[in-house]
Amino acid sequence: MAAIDWDSLGFDAYRTRTLILSHYVNGEWSPIKVTEDFFFTLDPFAQMNHYAISCFEGLKAFRQKDGRVAIFRPDQNAARLQRTADYLGMPCPDKEMFFKMCEECIRNNMEFLPPYGHKASMYLRPLLIGVHPQMQLVPYPEAIFAVMCAPVGSYYGEHLKSFAGVVPGNYDRAAPKGSGSYKIGANYACTFKPYKIAHEQGYTELLYLNSATREYVDEFGSSNFFGIKGNKYVTPLSDSVLPSITNKTLQEVAADFGMEVEKRPIPVDELDEFEEAGACGTAVVITPMSHIDMKPVLEEDKVDRTFRFMPDGVVGPVCTKLYNRITGIQFGELEDTHGWCHYVEGL
Ligand SMILES: Cc1ncc(COP(=O)(O)O)c(C=O)c1O
Numbered sequence: 001m002a003a004i005d006w007d008s009l010g011f012d013a014y015r016t017r018t019l020i021l022s023h024y025v026n027g028e029w030s031p032i033k034v035t036e037d038f039f040f041t042l043d044p045f046a047q048m049n050h051y052a053i054s055c056f057e058g059l060k061a062f063r064q065k066d067g068r069v070a071i072f073r074p075d076q077n078a079a080r081l082q083r084t085a086d087y088l089g090m091p092c093p094d095k096e097m098f099f100k101m102c103e104e105c106i107r108n109n110m111e112f113l114p115p116y117g118h119k120a121s122m123y124l125r126p127l128l129i130g131v132h133p134q135m136q137l138v139p140y141p142e143a144i145f146a147v148m149c150a151p152v153g154s155y156y157g158e159h160l161k162s163f164a165g166v167v168p169g170n171y172d173r174a175a176p177k178g179s180g181s182y183k184i185g186a187n188y189a190c191t192f193k194p195y196k197i198a199h200e201q202g203y204t205e206l207l208y209l210n211s212a213t214r215e216y217v218d219e220f221g222s223s224n225f226f227g228i229k230g231n232k233y234v235t236p237l238s239d240s241v242l243p244s245i246t247n248k249t250l251q252e253v254a255a256d257f258g259m260e261v262e263k264r265p266i267p268v269d270e271l272d273e274f275e276e277a278g279a280c281g282t283a284v285v286i287t288p289m290s291h292i293d294m295k296p297v298l299e300e301d302k303v304d305r306t307f308r309f310m311p312d313g314v315v316g317p318v319c320t321k322l323y324n325r326i327t328g329i330q331f332g333e334l335e336d337t338h339g340w341c342h343y344v345e346g347l
């Protein structure tokens with residue numbers, strides 16, 4: 001295996017050594033399998049092939065300063081997977097099995113766990129797919145649960161750098177009372193085309209509005225939105241956004257800094273009032289936005305409004321402070337006063 005350049009890792013699929021698997025059939029999960037075979041054999045009629053019965057999680061493991069290996073808040077991911085699986089009517093591994101398979105994935109792919117000091121981590125991707133062959137639109141208790149991993153660095157190519165976002169006026173992500181708050185594959189399928197167009201136009205992120213009225217900010221295609229106004233950390237309250245574990249963490253960090261935390265609907269017009277704004281999530285950590293354009297039709301040049309936060313290339317002081325605190329805890333450089341790190345024994 002060629003040596004990995006830990007400092008230039010991006011964020012993408014990666015072929016590590018092993019995959020961890022279990023199959024739920026006849027009312028129980030099969031014994032956990034550690035395999036070097038990365039291919040599933042699926043019936044062409046499998047639920048997930050036609051009906052997108054597929055959901056996942058994303059969490060990170062860190063080699064910390066003192067040598068220990070910590071997974072960041074896996075209890076939250078286990079609970080969120082359960083909530084998503086319930087929504088799709090799928091069987092779901094319990095917390096103990098979720099933890100065990102994530103830990104097995106790390107143990108069996110240690111050569112891909114970035115050493116401390118490179119701002120890199122191991123991303124764990126638990127995947128739950130419905131594999132029963134059927135045409136009927138009803139749940140069936142059969143699924144594969146797999147955990148794979150990838151060494152990752154920065155999602156957008158550089159840590160803590162600001163980027164431009166766009167509100168794609170003619171695309172929505174989630175319907176009112178729909179699936180927006182669940183981590184299902186289908187919520188991402190509808191973002192591929194607008195992302196492609198936005199990237200071609202030089203935007204890094206898509207900021208979706210609430211689809212019912214388009215009056216409020218929902219979230220980015222890959223992450224939650226937050227804005228900073230004076231001493232306030234403001235983030236949308238919406239039934240259509242994924243309950244981000246990073247956002248939840250940042251709200252606690254902001255409160256620790258003595259900031260006021262407001263979780264409430266954010267009218268689009270209020271974007272003008274934020275001094276800083278950014279995307280937050282496991283993958284993107286904190287990614288500040290320089291500005292966000294609103295385009296009525298994404299494919300066309302016309303921009304309705306531009307909301308400016310920090311000048312291009314400048315990262316605001318609050319984003320910097322939040323980023324340093326959360327990554328400091330993840331890498332074991334700062335005290336984990338909230339008990340967010342789950343240590344993997346024996347590594
Ligand atoms: C649509 C969406 N929103 C928000 C997030 C952030 O959630 P978390 O902080 O739990 O990773 C993610 C990604 O993980 C996401 O895909």
